[in-house]
Amino acid sequence: MRSSELPQLPHVTVILAAGRGERMGGPKALVAVRWGDGSGELPLAIAHAKAHLDQGAERVVLVTRVEVARVLSRFAQRGLDIVVSHQPEHLGPAGSIRCALDLLPPSHEWLMIVPVDMPPISSAIRRELLARASEDPAPAAVRPVFDGQRGHPVLIQRTALEKLLSEGGPANLRELLRDLGDRAVDAPVEDKRAIVDLDAPEDVRGFYGQDARFFVEDEPTFS
8 A cells, every 4th residue: 555545644653762672682773674575674673764754654753872873874864863862771662752752843743653673564554543543533542453462553642642751650651551541542453563572583583584683883794
């Protein structure tokens, strides 16, 4: 499906890629994954960004660590902002979300929050999220559900997301969605990748059928 055929809802994608990837053995953002119809490969974080831009995201904000940003900067393209997080590590993904909100003007009402440790989104998942968010009255957040299991990415209104950053607010996105109650709705999807985690090398082998390798600063070599 072409991006022009997807439900139209202006939004920005935020890719959370600042983790150290201890279980993976390296930064998940730099895991080499197949891209396109050929034998080419991209860092996982860039594959996410391209998928969202190709499918109609207004802008993609990729939040990561400085050493990862140096590698990813070679893949810069229009619409992609690579942002270095200096937030304390104990904040986890909430720190990365704070970085993105600090960058984005308030006019961006909807944000699609994407953990880097999942396969890049399909147009089928994206279509269901956008369609559900476009309903009247609009929900505060939409999450995909495959076979009864909730997954990612989460499409959420900025006003709801800002509660995550308030003092005494929810500790993480999961708690925020729980606190939103029936204002956080489910969108059934038929694509299993919504619930696939790429946390460890065996996950990469299971989904991509190849060992986990990492892009490094002196491309084209891998580690």
